[in-house]
Amino acid sequence: MLSFLTKRLAQLVPTLFFVSILIFSLQHLLPGDPALVMAGEERDPAVIEKIRQQYRLDRPIPVQYFYWVKGVVSGDFGESLRIKVPVLELIEQKLPVTIQLGSMAIVIAFLIGIPAGIVSAVKKGTAWDYGANLFALWGISTPNFWLGIMLIFLFSIKLGWLPASGYVPLSENWRASLASTIMPAFVLGNAIAAILMRHTRSAMLQVLESDYVRTARAKGLFCKLIVDAVFNRDYAVVQGVVLVTATVYIMLNLIADIAYILVNPRLRA
Protein backbone atom coordinates (compact mmCIF):
# COMPACT_ATOMS: atom_id res chain seq x y z
CA MET A 1 0.00 0.00 0.00
CA LEU A 2 2.76 2.40 0.99
CA SER A 3 4.84 1.66 -2.08
CA PHE A 4 1.78 2.13 -4.23
CA LEU A 5 1.10 5.49 -2.63
CA THR A 6 4.68 6.62 -3.10
CA LYS A 7 4.65 5.55 -6.73
CA ARG A 8 1.31 7.20 -7.36
CA LEU A 9 2.42 10.45 -5.68
CA ALA A 10 5.67 10.45 -7.64
CA GLN A 11 3.68 10.22 -10.85
CA LEU A 12 1.81 13.36 -9.87
CA VAL A 13 4.92 15.50 -10.21
CA PRO A 14 5.51 15.15 -13.96
CA THR A 15 1.77 15.28 -14.62
CA LEU A 16 1.36 18.53 -12.72
CA PHE A 17 4.47 19.90 -14.43
CA PHE A 18 3.03 19.23 -17.88
CA VAL A 19 -0.37 20.56 -16.84
CA SER A 20 1.28 23.80 -15.76
CA ILE A 21 3.22 24.02 -19.07
CA LEU A 22 0.02 23.34 -20.99
CA ILE A 23 -1.91 26.01 -19.12
CA PHE A 24 0.89 28.52 -19.30
CA SER A 25 1.31 28.08 -23.03
CA LEU A 26 -2.40 28.77 -23.55
CA GLN A 27 -1.58 32.42 -22.92
CA HIS A 28 0.83 32.47 -25.83
CA LEU A 29 -1.68 30.88 -28.16
CA LEU A 30 -4.04 33.73 -27.48
CA PRO A 31 -4.21 36.27 -30.24
CA GLY A 32 -3.58 39.86 -29.17
CA ASP A 33 -0.94 41.53 -27.02
CA PRO A 34 -1.85 41.38 -23.31
CA ALA A 35 -0.08 44.68 -22.70
CA LEU A 36 -2.34 46.36 -25.26
CA VAL A 37 -5.42 44.80 -23.70
CA MET A 38 -4.41 45.99 -20.23
CA ALA A 39 -3.71 49.47 -21.51
CA GLY A 40 -7.32 49.70 -22.65
CA GLU A 41 -8.09 53.05 -24.24
CA GLU A 42 -4.59 54.25 -23.47
CA ARG A 43 -2.43 54.18 -26.59
CA ASP A 44 0.63 55.93 -25.21
CA PRO A 45 3.64 53.68 -26.04
CA ALA A 46 5.34 54.68 -22.79
CA VAL A 47 2.38 53.44 -20.73
CA ILE A 48 2.23 50.21 -22.69
CA GLU A 49 5.95 49.71 -22.18
CA LYS A 50 5.54 50.27 -18.45
CA ILE A 51 2.77 47.67 -18.25
CA ARG A 52 4.96 45.27 -20.20
CA GLN A 53 7.71 45.70 -17.62
CA GLN A 54 5.40 45.56 -14.63
CA TYR A 55 3.92 42.21 -15.70
CA ARG A 56 7.31 40.95 -17.00
CA LEU A 57 5.86 40.56 -20.49
CA ASP A 58 9.16 41.81 -21.89
CA ARG A 59 11.09 38.92 -20.34
CA PRO A 60 11.81 35.60 -22.11
CA ILE A 61 8.96 33.08 -21.90
CA PRO A 62 10.79 30.60 -19.61
CA VAL A 63 11.40 33.46 -17.17
CA GLN A 64 7.74 34.41 -17.30
CA TYR A 65 6.84 30.76 -16.65
CA PHE A 66 9.19 30.63 -13.67
CA TYR A 67 7.63 33.70 -12.07
CA TRP A 68 4.14 32.40 -12.74
CA VAL A 69 4.85 29.01 -11.10
CA LYS A 70 6.60 30.73 -8.21
CA GLY A 71 3.48 32.81 -7.62
CA VAL A 72 1.10 29.89 -7.99
CA VAL A 73 2.99 27.74 -5.48
CA SER A 74 2.71 30.52 -2.91
CA GLY A 75 -0.99 30.99 -3.63
CA ASP A 76 -0.58 34.04 -5.87
CA PHE A 77 -2.42 33.42 -9.13
CA GLY A 78 -1.99 37.00 -10.27
CA GLU A 79 -4.68 39.55 -10.73
CA SER A 80 -7.63 39.70 -13.08
CA LEU A 81 -6.60 42.09 -15.84
CA ARG A 82 -10.08 43.46 -16.14
CA ILE A 83 -11.53 43.90 -12.70
CA LYS A 84 -8.22 44.15 -10.81
CA VAL A 85 -9.17 41.53 -8.24
CA PRO A 86 -6.78 38.71 -7.24
CA VAL A 87 -7.62 35.54 -9.16
CA LEU A 88 -7.51 33.52 -5.96
CA GLU A 89 -10.29 35.70 -4.56
CA LEU A 90 -12.45 35.09 -7.65
CA ILE A 91 -11.92 31.36 -7.31
CA GLU A 92 -12.66 31.45 -3.60
CA GLN A 93 -15.90 33.29 -4.27
CA LYS A 94 -17.11 30.54 -6.62
CA LEU A 95 -15.66 27.60 -4.71
CA PRO A 96 -18.45 27.15 -2.12
CA VAL A 97 -21.08 27.01 -4.88
CA THR A 98 -19.00 24.57 -6.88
CA ILE A 99 -18.41 22.35 -3.85
CA GLN A 100 -22.07 22.41 -2.80
CA LEU A 101 -23.24 21.63 -6.34
CA GLY A 102 -20.63 18.91 -6.72
CA SER A 103 -21.51 17.15 -3.47
CA MET A 104 -25.25 17.36 -4.10
CA ALA A 105 -24.73 16.00 -7.62
CA ILE A 106 -22.74 13.06 -6.23
CA VAL A 107 -25.44 12.28 -3.64
CA ILE A 108 -28.13 12.38 -6.32
CA ALA A 109 -26.00 10.23 -8.62
CA PHE A 110 -25.51 7.63 -5.88
CA LEU A 111 -29.20 7.62 -4.94
CA ILE A 112 -30.25 6.97 -8.54
CA GLY A 113 -27.31 5.20 -10.13
CA ILE A 114 -26.52 2.49 -7.62
CA PRO A 115 -30.06 1.17 -7.01
CA ALA A 116 -30.71 1.29 -10.76
CA GLY A 117 -27.51 -0.63 -11.44
CA ILE A 118 -28.23 -3.25 -8.79
CA VAL A 119 -31.82 -3.77 -9.92
CA SER A 120 -30.69 -3.99 -13.51
CA ALA A 121 -28.01 -6.56 -12.70
CA VAL A 122 -30.22 -8.65 -10.41
CA LYS A 123 -33.19 -8.60 -12.78
CA LYS A 124 -31.05 -9.02 -15.87
CA GLY A 125 -33.08 -9.34 -19.06
CA THR A 126 -36.35 -8.12 -17.54
CA ALA A 127 -38.30 -4.90 -18.07
CA TRP A 128 -36.45 -3.47 -15.03
CA ASP A 129 -33.11 -4.07 -16.67
CA TYR A 130 -34.38 -2.63 -19.93
CA GLY A 131 -35.73 0.47 -18.20
CA ALA A 132 -32.53 1.06 -16.25
CA ASN A 133 -30.48 0.75 -19.42
CA LEU A 134 -32.74 3.22 -21.19
CA PHE A 135 -32.27 5.60 -18.29
CA ALA A 136 -28.48 5.25 -18.56
CA LEU A 137 -28.55 5.93 -22.29
CA TRP A 138 -30.75 8.96 -21.74
CA GLY A 139 -28.43 10.28 -19.06
CA ILE A 140 -25.36 9.91 -21.24
CA SER A 141 -27.00 11.37 -24.35
CA THR A 142 -28.79 14.41 -22.93
CA PRO A 143 -26.81 17.63 -23.19
CA ASN A 144 -26.97 18.98 -19.64
CA PHE A 145 -27.49 22.58 -20.69
CA TRP A 146 -30.63 21.49 -22.53
CA LEU A 147 -31.89 19.44 -19.59
CA GLY A 148 -31.28 22.51 -17.42
CA ILE A 149 -33.37 24.73 -19.70
CA MET A 150 -36.20 22.19 -19.79
CA LEU A 151 -36.22 21.85 -15.99
CA ILE A 152 -36.30 25.63 -15.58
CA PHE A 153 -39.25 25.73 -17.96
CA LEU A 154 -41.11 23.05 -16.02
CA PHE A 155 -40.28 23.83 -12.39
CA SER A 156 -39.69 27.58 -12.49
CA ILE A 157 -41.93 28.92 -15.24
CA LYS A 158 -44.82 26.43 -15.43
CA LEU A 159 -45.06 25.22 -11.84
CA GLY A 160 -43.28 28.09 -10.08
CA TRP A 161 -41.78 25.73 -7.48
CA LEU A 162 -38.09 26.61 -7.82
CA PRO A 163 -36.14 29.78 -8.59
CA ALA A 164 -34.78 29.96 -12.15
CA SER A 165 -31.50 31.61 -11.14
CA GLY A 166 -29.56 32.98 -8.21
CA TYR A 167 -27.75 31.30 -5.35
CA VAL A 168 -28.47 31.40 -1.62
CA PRO A 169 -25.56 30.27 0.60
CA LEU A 170 -26.21 27.23 2.76
CA SER A 171 -25.32 29.20 5.91
CA GLU A 172 -27.97 31.83 5.18
CA ASN A 173 -31.07 29.73 4.66
CA TRP A 174 -30.69 26.02 4.03
CA ARG A 175 -34.11 25.55 2.45
CA ALA A 176 -33.68 28.43 0.04
CA SER A 177 -30.14 27.23 -0.62
CA LEU A 178 -31.32 23.75 -1.52
CA ALA A 179 -34.08 25.18 -3.70
CA SER A 180 -31.57 27.30 -5.58
CA THR A 181 -29.17 24.41 -6.22
CA ILE A 182 -31.35 21.31 -6.59
CA MET A 183 -31.96 21.74 -10.34
CA PRO A 184 -28.34 22.24 -11.45
CA ALA A 185 -27.27 19.52 -9.01
CA PHE A 186 -29.82 17.15 -10.51
CA VAL A 187 -28.65 17.97 -14.04
CA LEU A 188 -25.04 17.18 -13.09
CA GLY A 189 -26.03 14.19 -10.98
CA ASN A 190 -28.22 12.72 -13.69
CA ALA A 191 -25.29 12.31 -16.09
CA ILE A 192 -23.09 10.84 -13.37
CA ALA A 193 -25.92 8.51 -12.29
CA ALA A 194 -26.08 7.11 -15.81
CA ILE A 195 -22.39 6.24 -15.82
CA LEU A 196 -22.61 4.96 -12.25
CA MET A 197 -25.55 2.73 -13.16
CA ARG A 198 -23.55 1.15 -15.98
CA HIS A 199 -20.57 0.56 -13.72
CA THR A 200 -22.72 -0.85 -10.95
CA ARG A 201 -24.42 -3.15 -13.38
CA SER A 202 -21.33 -4.46 -15.15
CA ALA A 203 -19.47 -5.04 -11.91
CA MET A 204 -21.60 -4.76 -8.81
CA LEU A 205 -18.64 -5.51 -6.60
CA GLN A 206 -16.35 -2.98 -8.18
CA VAL A 207 -18.60 -0.08 -7.34
CA LEU A 208 -15.83 2.28 -6.52
CA GLU A 209 -14.28 2.28 -9.96
CA SER A 210 -12.42 5.42 -10.65
CA ASP A 211 -14.12 6.70 -13.78
CA TYR A 212 -17.21 8.14 -12.23
CA VAL A 213 -15.46 9.83 -9.37
CA ARG A 214 -13.47 11.47 -12.12
CA THR A 215 -16.77 12.66 -13.54
CA ALA A 216 -17.60 14.43 -10.33
CA ARG A 217 -15.32 17.08 -11.54
CA ALA A 218 -15.09 20.51 -10.14
CA LYS A 219 -16.97 22.46 -12.71
CA GLY A 220 -20.13 24.20 -11.60
CA LEU A 221 -19.78 27.92 -11.86
CA PHE A 222 -16.14 27.71 -12.94
CA CYS A 223 -17.38 27.25 -16.47
CA LYS A 224 -19.04 30.67 -16.45
CA LEU A 225 -16.01 32.29 -14.87
CA ILE A 226 -13.68 30.92 -17.51
CA VAL A 227 -15.92 31.80 -20.45
CA ASP A 228 -16.18 35.42 -19.32
CA ALA A 229 -12.45 35.56 -18.70
CA VAL A 230 -11.65 34.12 -22.09
CA PHE A 231 -13.86 36.62 -23.89
CA ASN A 232 -12.20 39.43 -21.98
CA ARG A 233 -8.69 38.10 -22.67
CA ASP A 234 -8.21 37.83 -18.93
CA TYR A 235 -5.21 35.48 -18.97
CA ALA A 236 -4.57 35.29 -15.27
CA VAL A 237 -8.13 34.20 -14.53
CA VAL A 238 -8.16 31.58 -17.29
CA GLN A 239 -4.87 30.10 -16.15
CA GLY A 240 -5.87 30.15 -12.49
CA VAL A 241 -9.23 28.49 -13.02
CA VAL A 242 -7.92 25.81 -15.36
CA LEU A 243 -5.01 25.08 -13.03
CA VAL A 244 -7.19 24.79 -9.93
CA THR A 245 -9.73 22.62 -11.75
CA ALA A 246 -7.05 20.35 -13.16
CA THR A 247 -5.37 19.99 -9.78
CA VAL A 248 -8.64 19.14 -8.03
CA TYR A 249 -9.32 16.67 -10.81
CA ILE A 250 -5.92 15.00 -10.42
CA MET A 251 -6.39 14.80 -6.64
CA LEU A 252 -9.86 13.25 -7.05
CA ASN A 253 -8.35 10.64 -9.33
CA LEU A 254 -5.70 9.88 -6.76
CA ILE A 255 -8.34 9.52 -4.03
CA ALA A 256 -10.37 7.30 -6.33
CA ASP A 257 -7.37 5.06 -6.98
CA ILE A 258 -6.65 4.79 -3.27
CA ALA A 259 -10.28 4.03 -2.50
CA TYR A 260 -10.26 1.41 -5.21
CA ILE A 261 -7.31 -0.33 -3.62
CA LEU A 262 -8.83 -0.10 -0.15
CA VAL A 263 -12.03 -1.87 -1.17
CA ASN A 264 -10.36 -4.33 -3.47
CA PRO A 265 -7.36 -5.87 -1.67
CA ARG A 266 -6.50 -8.05 -4.66
CA LEU A 267 -5.12 -4.97 -6.38
CA ARG A 268 -2.59 -4.36 -3.63
CA ALA A 269 -0.21 -6.92 -4.95
Added chain:
Amino acid sequence: MTDATLGAIQIATDDELESPARRALRRLFRRKGAVVGLVVIAVFILLALFAPVIAPYDPVATSWSLVRKPPSALHWFGTDDLGRDILSRVIYGARASLMAGAISVGIALGIGVPFGLLSGYRGGFIDALISRITDAMLACPFLILAIALAAFLGPSLGNAMIAIGITTTPIFVRLTRGQTMSVKVEDYVEAARAMGNPRWRIALFHILPNIMPALLVQATLSIAAAIIAEAALSFLGLGQQPPAPSWGSMLNAAQRFLSNAPWMALWPGLGIFLVVLSFNLVGDGLRDALDPRAR
Protein backbone atom coordinates in the same frame (compact mmCIF):
# COMPACT_ATOMS: atom_id res chain seq x y z
CA MET B 1 -1.79 -11.38 -49.18
CA THR B 2 -1.97 -13.25 -52.50
CA ASP B 3 -5.11 -14.04 -54.45
CA ALA B 4 -4.80 -17.65 -53.49
CA THR B 5 -5.01 -16.94 -49.76
CA LEU B 6 -7.88 -14.53 -50.29
CA GLY B 7 -9.70 -17.23 -52.19
CA ALA B 8 -9.07 -19.71 -49.45
CA ILE B 9 -10.58 -17.40 -46.88
CA GLN B 10 -13.56 -16.81 -49.11
CA ILE B 11 -14.30 -20.51 -49.32
CA ALA B 12 -13.88 -20.92 -45.61
CA THR B 13 -16.33 -18.06 -44.99
CA ASP B 14 -19.04 -19.88 -46.85
CA ASP B 15 -18.31 -22.94 -44.82
CA GLU B 16 -17.99 -22.25 -41.14
CA LEU B 17 -15.44 -19.45 -40.72
CA GLU B 18 -16.76 -15.96 -41.31
CA SER B 19 -14.48 -12.99 -41.87
CA PRO B 20 -14.28 -10.98 -38.63
CA ALA B 21 -15.78 -7.90 -40.29
CA ARG B 22 -18.78 -9.77 -41.61
CA ARG B 23 -19.36 -11.52 -38.31
CA ALA B 24 -19.25 -8.17 -36.53
CA LEU B 25 -21.75 -6.67 -38.97
CA ARG B 26 -24.10 -9.63 -38.59
CA ARG B 27 -23.93 -9.32 -34.82
CA LEU B 28 -24.40 -5.56 -35.01
CA PHE B 29 -27.55 -5.91 -37.07
CA ARG B 30 -28.96 -8.39 -34.56
CA ARG B 31 -29.03 -5.63 -31.96
CA LYS B 32 -32.22 -3.60 -32.19
CA GLY B 33 -30.78 -0.53 -30.46
CA ALA B 34 -27.84 -0.32 -32.84
CA VAL B 35 -30.09 -0.71 -35.88
CA VAL B 36 -32.40 2.07 -34.64
CA GLY B 37 -29.31 4.23 -34.04
CA LEU B 38 -27.98 3.57 -37.55
CA VAL B 39 -31.35 4.46 -39.08
CA VAL B 40 -31.64 7.71 -37.11
CA ILE B 41 -28.08 8.69 -38.03
CA ALA B 42 -28.79 7.93 -41.68
CA VAL B 43 -31.92 10.10 -41.57
CA PHE B 44 -30.01 13.01 -40.06
CA ILE B 45 -27.18 12.64 -42.59
CA LEU B 46 -29.75 12.78 -45.41
CA LEU B 47 -31.39 15.82 -43.79
CA ALA B 48 -28.01 17.54 -43.57
CA LEU B 49 -26.98 16.65 -47.12
CA PHE B 50 -30.27 17.62 -48.75
CA ALA B 51 -31.17 20.47 -46.41
CA PRO B 52 -31.76 22.97 -49.26
CA VAL B 53 -34.31 20.58 -50.83
CA ILE B 54 -35.97 19.39 -47.60
CA ALA B 55 -36.14 22.57 -45.51
CA PRO B 56 -39.45 24.34 -46.14
CA TYR B 57 -38.01 27.85 -45.65
CA ASP B 58 -34.76 29.76 -45.83
CA PRO B 59 -33.14 29.14 -42.39
CA VAL B 60 -31.83 32.69 -42.08
CA ALA B 61 -34.78 34.60 -43.57
CA THR B 62 -36.24 36.84 -40.86
CA SER B 63 -39.79 38.15 -40.75
CA TRP B 64 -41.15 40.71 -38.32
CA SER B 65 -44.71 39.50 -38.78
CA LEU B 66 -43.74 35.97 -37.72
CA VAL B 67 -41.83 36.63 -34.49
CA ARG B 68 -42.14 33.76 -31.95
CA LYS B 69 -45.21 32.07 -33.45
CA PRO B 70 -46.10 28.71 -31.88
CA PRO B 71 -46.06 25.55 -34.02
CA SER B 72 -48.69 25.65 -36.76
CA ALA B 73 -49.54 23.98 -40.08
CA LEU B 74 -47.29 26.45 -41.90
CA HIS B 75 -44.43 26.33 -39.40
CA TRP B 76 -44.45 22.86 -37.84
CA PHE B 77 -41.86 23.69 -35.18
CA GLY B 78 -42.91 27.36 -34.79
CA THR B 79 -40.74 30.42 -35.41
CA ASP B 80 -37.96 32.06 -33.39
CA ASP B 81 -37.36 35.52 -31.97
CA LEU B 82 -36.50 36.87 -35.44
CA GLY B 83 -39.39 35.16 -37.20
CA ARG B 84 -37.23 32.42 -38.73
CA ASP B 85 -38.68 28.96 -39.34
CA ILE B 86 -37.37 26.64 -36.59
CA LEU B 87 -37.89 23.41 -38.58
CA SER B 88 -35.66 24.76 -41.36
CA ARG B 89 -33.05 25.87 -38.84
CA VAL B 90 -33.09 22.48 -37.10
CA ILE B 91 -32.59 20.76 -40.48
CA TYR B 92 -29.69 23.03 -41.41
CA GLY B 93 -28.34 22.79 -37.86
CA ALA B 94 -27.78 19.06 -38.40
CA ARG B 95 -24.96 20.07 -40.76
CA ALA B 96 -22.97 21.86 -38.06
CA SER B 97 -23.47 19.06 -35.53
CA LEU B 98 -22.63 16.14 -37.80
CA MET B 99 -19.69 17.95 -39.35
CA ALA B 100 -18.36 18.86 -35.92
CA GLY B 101 -18.69 15.24 -34.79
CA ALA B 102 -16.98 13.77 -37.83
CA ILE B 103 -14.23 16.35 -38.32
CA SER B 104 -13.18 16.73 -34.70
CA VAL B 105 -12.97 12.97 -34.22
CA GLY B 106 -11.08 12.83 -37.54
CA ILE B 107 -8.56 15.30 -36.14
CA ALA B 108 -8.28 13.31 -32.91
CA LEU B 109 -7.71 10.06 -34.83
CA GLY B 110 -5.27 11.70 -37.22
CA ILE B 111 -3.07 12.99 -34.39
CA GLY B 112 -3.80 10.46 -31.66
CA VAL B 113 -3.31 7.18 -33.53
CA PRO B 114 0.20 7.92 -34.94
CA PHE B 115 1.39 9.18 -31.56
CA GLY B 116 -0.20 6.23 -29.79
CA LEU B 117 1.46 3.79 -32.21
CA LEU B 118 4.81 5.50 -31.76
CA SER B 119 4.46 5.58 -28.00
CA GLY B 120 3.29 2.00 -27.63
CA TYR B 121 5.65 0.46 -30.18
CA ARG B 122 8.87 2.32 -29.43
CA GLY B 123 8.53 2.56 -25.64
CA GLY B 124 11.36 4.15 -23.71
CA PHE B 125 11.81 7.89 -23.47
CA ILE B 126 9.41 8.77 -26.31
CA ASP B 127 6.71 6.69 -24.63
CA ALA B 128 7.31 8.34 -21.26
CA LEU B 129 7.18 11.82 -22.79
CA ILE B 130 4.03 11.21 -24.83
CA SER B 131 2.35 9.50 -21.88
CA ARG B 132 3.02 12.38 -19.49
CA ILE B 133 1.66 14.91 -22.01
CA THR B 134 -1.39 12.71 -22.49
CA ASP B 135 -1.87 12.49 -18.73
CA ALA B 136 -1.60 16.24 -18.43
CA MET B 137 -4.23 16.80 -21.11
CA LEU B 138 -6.53 14.18 -19.61
CA ALA B 139 -6.10 15.85 -16.23
CA CYS B 140 -7.88 18.97 -17.49
CA PRO B 141 -11.65 18.52 -17.66
CA PHE B 142 -12.71 17.95 -21.27
CA LEU B 143 -15.14 20.82 -21.64
CA ILE B 144 -13.00 23.38 -19.81
CA LEU B 145 -10.02 22.61 -22.01
CA ALA B 146 -12.20 22.75 -25.15
CA ILE B 147 -13.67 26.09 -24.06
CA ALA B 148 -10.24 27.55 -23.37
CA LEU B 149 -8.83 26.35 -26.70
CA ALA B 150 -11.88 27.44 -28.69
CA ALA B 151 -11.75 30.87 -27.10
CA PHE B 152 -8.04 31.25 -27.77
CA LEU B 153 -8.48 30.30 -31.41
CA GLY B 154 -11.42 32.68 -31.78
CA PRO B 155 -15.12 31.87 -32.00
CA SER B 156 -16.06 29.99 -35.18
CA LEU B 157 -17.35 26.55 -36.08
CA GLY B 158 -14.00 25.57 -37.61
CA ASN B 159 -12.06 26.56 -34.52
CA ALA B 160 -14.55 24.80 -32.27
CA MET B 161 -13.96 21.61 -34.26
CA ILE B 162 -10.18 22.02 -33.93
CA ALA B 163 -10.52 22.65 -30.19
CA ILE B 164 -12.72 19.59 -29.66
CA GLY B 165 -10.43 17.52 -31.88
CA ILE B 166 -7.33 18.45 -29.88
CA THR B 167 -9.12 17.87 -26.58
CA THR B 168 -10.27 14.41 -27.76
CA THR B 169 -6.80 13.45 -29.01
CA PRO B 170 -5.32 12.13 -25.70
CA ILE B 171 -8.12 9.55 -25.47
CA PHE B 172 -6.98 8.07 -28.77
CA VAL B 173 -3.29 8.31 -27.89
CA ARG B 174 -3.90 6.34 -24.71
CA LEU B 175 -6.16 3.76 -26.36
CA THR B 176 -3.82 3.22 -29.33
CA ARG B 177 -0.81 2.98 -27.03
CA GLY B 178 -2.42 0.37 -24.79
CA GLN B 179 -3.71 -1.69 -27.69
CA THR B 180 -0.35 -1.49 -29.49
CA MET B 181 1.47 -2.70 -26.40
CA SER B 182 -0.77 -5.74 -26.09
CA VAL B 183 -0.63 -6.55 -29.81
CA LYS B 184 3.10 -6.07 -30.38
CA VAL B 185 4.03 -9.14 -28.37
CA GLU B 186 1.79 -11.38 -30.49
CA ASP B 187 3.42 -14.04 -32.61
CA TYR B 188 2.42 -12.56 -35.95
CA VAL B 189 4.12 -9.27 -35.07
CA GLU B 190 7.20 -11.20 -33.97
CA ALA B 191 7.08 -13.05 -37.29
CA ALA B 192 6.80 -9.81 -39.24
CA ARG B 193 9.78 -8.47 -37.35
CA ALA B 194 11.80 -11.64 -37.92
CA MET B 195 11.16 -11.27 -41.65
CA GLY B 196 12.98 -7.95 -41.50
CA ASN B 197 10.03 -5.62 -42.05
CA PRO B 198 10.80 -2.00 -41.18
CA ARG B 199 9.15 -0.66 -38.03
CA TRP B 200 6.74 1.67 -39.82
CA ARG B 201 5.58 -1.23 -41.95
CA ILE B 202 4.92 -3.42 -38.92
CA ALA B 203 3.08 -0.58 -37.20
CA LEU B 204 0.91 0.25 -40.21
CA PHE B 205 0.22 -3.17 -41.69
CA HIS B 206 0.47 -5.57 -38.78
CA ILE B 207 -0.49 -3.64 -35.66
CA LEU B 208 -2.93 -1.00 -36.90
CA PRO B 209 -5.40 -3.39 -38.58
CA ASN B 210 -5.60 -5.42 -35.39
CA ILE B 211 -6.42 -2.50 -33.15
CA MET B 212 -9.05 -1.11 -35.53
CA PRO B 213 -12.06 -2.60 -33.71
CA ALA B 214 -11.20 -0.80 -30.47
CA LEU B 215 -10.57 2.45 -32.36
CA LEU B 216 -13.85 2.14 -34.22
CA VAL B 217 -15.86 1.73 -31.01
CA GLN B 218 -14.09 4.66 -29.35
CA ALA B 219 -14.49 6.83 -32.46
CA THR B 220 -18.25 6.23 -32.53
CA LEU B 221 -18.63 7.10 -28.85
CA SER B 222 -16.33 10.10 -29.29
CA ILE B 223 -18.49 11.45 -32.12
CA ALA B 224 -21.39 11.48 -29.66
CA ALA B 225 -19.28 13.38 -27.13
CA ALA B 226 -17.97 15.76 -29.81
CA ILE B 227 -21.51 16.62 -30.94
CA ILE B 228 -22.46 17.51 -27.37
CA ALA B 229 -19.24 19.52 -27.04
CA GLU B 230 -19.94 21.46 -30.26
CA ALA B 231 -23.44 22.21 -29.07
CA ALA B 232 -22.04 23.35 -25.72
CA LEU B 233 -19.47 25.63 -27.37
CA SER B 234 -22.09 27.09 -29.73
CA PHE B 235 -24.40 27.50 -26.75
CA LEU B 236 -21.67 29.58 -25.10
CA GLY B 237 -21.13 31.60 -28.29
CA LEU B 238 -17.81 29.92 -29.13
CA GLY B 239 -18.96 27.77 -32.05
CA GLN B 240 -21.13 28.43 -35.07
CA GLN B 241 -21.70 32.19 -35.38
CA PRO B 242 -25.11 33.74 -36.09
CA PRO B 243 -27.09 33.87 -38.25
CA ALA B 244 -25.90 30.42 -39.40
CA PRO B 245 -28.01 27.82 -37.59
CA SER B 246 -26.57 25.42 -35.04
CA TRP B 247 -28.48 23.52 -32.39
CA GLY B 248 -26.34 24.89 -29.59
CA SER B 249 -26.70 28.55 -30.55
CA MET B 250 -30.45 28.06 -31.09
CA LEU B 251 -30.68 26.86 -27.48
CA ASN B 252 -28.75 29.90 -26.34
CA ALA B 253 -31.26 32.22 -28.01
CA ALA B 254 -34.13 30.11 -26.72
CA GLN B 255 -33.32 30.48 -23.02
CA ARG B 256 -34.17 34.18 -23.16
CA PHE B 257 -37.69 33.45 -24.39
CA LEU B 258 -38.41 30.40 -22.29
CA SER B 259 -41.60 31.73 -20.74
CA ASN B 260 -43.33 32.89 -23.93
CA ALA B 261 -41.73 30.71 -26.63
CA PRO B 262 -40.73 27.37 -25.05
CA TRP B 263 -40.87 25.59 -28.43
CA MET B 264 -37.69 27.44 -29.37
CA ALA B 265 -35.81 25.37 -26.77
CA LEU B 266 -37.52 22.04 -27.41
CA TRP B 267 -36.58 21.13 -31.00
CA PRO B 268 -32.85 21.88 -31.17
CA GLY B 269 -32.33 20.06 -27.87
CA LEU B 270 -34.31 17.10 -29.15
CA GLY B 271 -32.11 17.10 -32.26
CA ILE B 272 -28.89 16.93 -30.20
CA PHE B 273 -30.39 14.28 -27.95
CA LEU B 274 -31.51 12.02 -30.82
CA VAL B 275 -28.23 12.20 -32.73
CA VAL B 276 -26.08 11.70 -29.64
CA LEU B 277 -28.30 8.86 -28.41
CA SER B 278 -27.99 7.17 -31.81
CA PHE B 279 -24.20 7.36 -31.87
CA ASN B 280 -24.11 5.97 -28.33
CA LEU B 281 -26.44 3.13 -29.34
CA VAL B 282 -24.27 2.27 -32.35
CA GLY B 283 -21.11 2.55 -30.26
CA ASP B 284 -22.49 0.19 -27.60
CA GLY B 285 -23.67 -2.18 -30.32
CA LEU B 286 -20.27 -2.15 -32.01
CA ARG B 287 -18.52 -2.82 -28.73
CA ASP B 288 -20.61 -5.91 -28.14
CA ALA B 289 -20.41 -7.02 -31.76
CA LEU B 290 -16.61 -6.66 -31.89
CA ASP B 291 -15.98 -8.25 -28.51
CA PRO B 292 -14.17 -11.52 -29.28
CA ARG B 293 -15.14 -12.98 -25.91
CA ALA B 294 -18.87 -12.82 -26.65
CA ARG B 295 -19.44 -15.31 -29.43
